[in-house]
Amino acid sequence: MKMNTLEKLAMNNPVRLLIQRHYELPLLEKLGGRLDGMNVLEVGCGRGVGTELLIERLGAAKVHAIDLDESMLKHAHKRLSKYDSTRLKLETGDVTAIDAPDQTYDAVVNFAAIHHVPNWQAAIAEISRVLAPGGRFFFQEVTAQWILRWPYRVLFEHPMENRFSSEEFIAEVENQGIKVSDNWEKRGGGDFVFGVGHRDETSHP
Template sequence: MKMNAIETALMNNPVRAAIQRHYEAPLLERLGGRTPGERVLEVGCGRGVGTEIILERFGAAHVTAFDLDPAMVQRARRRLRRHLPGRVALSVGDVTSIDTPDAEFDAVFDFGIIHHVPDWRTALGEIARVLRPGGRFYFEEVTRHALQRWSYRTFLLHPTHDRFSGEEFAAGCTVAGLDVDGRSVERFFGDFIFGVATRH
């Protein structure tokens, strides 16, 4: 599900980028370490801030990234042009049907995308499929607790059925073959879950 105009504006501003760089990325690094020299996938890349972070902070050798919205992919192309095509590959794509072979990546990053996906369990299965055994899934997700708030319901557009709690998201990872093993934390009164899971 694509973001509505309000959420698109919220995601494309310097405050969101600063939170990603200075809060989310350090927390995910503490939970799962860096990815030096690795092949990484980012699902739902938006305008490319997450891809920059994966390259610069996490040290990935190459990032493949996609987004459901072609306009966001074009923004990412402009932002990441100095890395194209050597270190970054960008495309329009769907996390429930990832166009890549099995066990292709050493790590997958999700900076708050899967709560937009009605069939989020299929998305987790696809992420597990494209990870090599021992590969890591880094995630920051918005839970049902947040999506039930008046502000989210009034101004933002999200799937209305089968939303997950932090515990349910971690359990979904396990079912998909991704072991969280205690490497997850909930923040902001349970509105967000951050974690790292390892592929069996």
């Protein structure tokens, strides 16, 4: 589900950029390490701030960044125009139907996109499918606790059914063959969950 106008305003501004650069990325790096030389997929890339950080700060060799919303991709194209096709592939795409063969990526990164997906379990199954054995899934997600608060219910537009707690999110990631163990953290009193898991080496479908 695309963001409504108010949520776009909340996401596409310098404060959000600073949070992503100075809080979210360092926390994900602490949990999962760097991406030097790796082939990375970013799902729900929005305006491309995370994509740029994956290349510049974590050392990704190549990022395939997808988003459902053409208007967000327009911003991303502008921001990321300095990268050629050997570093970046930026295109419309749906995390529940990723256009890539099985086991393509060394890492998949999700900065707060999956809570926008009605069938979020299908998104995690797809991420698991395209991760190479041993590949890492970096995630920062927004839980039901936040989505169901009245100001956000009124101002923003999210799928309201079938949302998840931190624990339910981690359990589904593990259920899809991505081992997180205790490598995750709640933040914001449980409104947000951060973590990194490794795709199981043995149980690929």
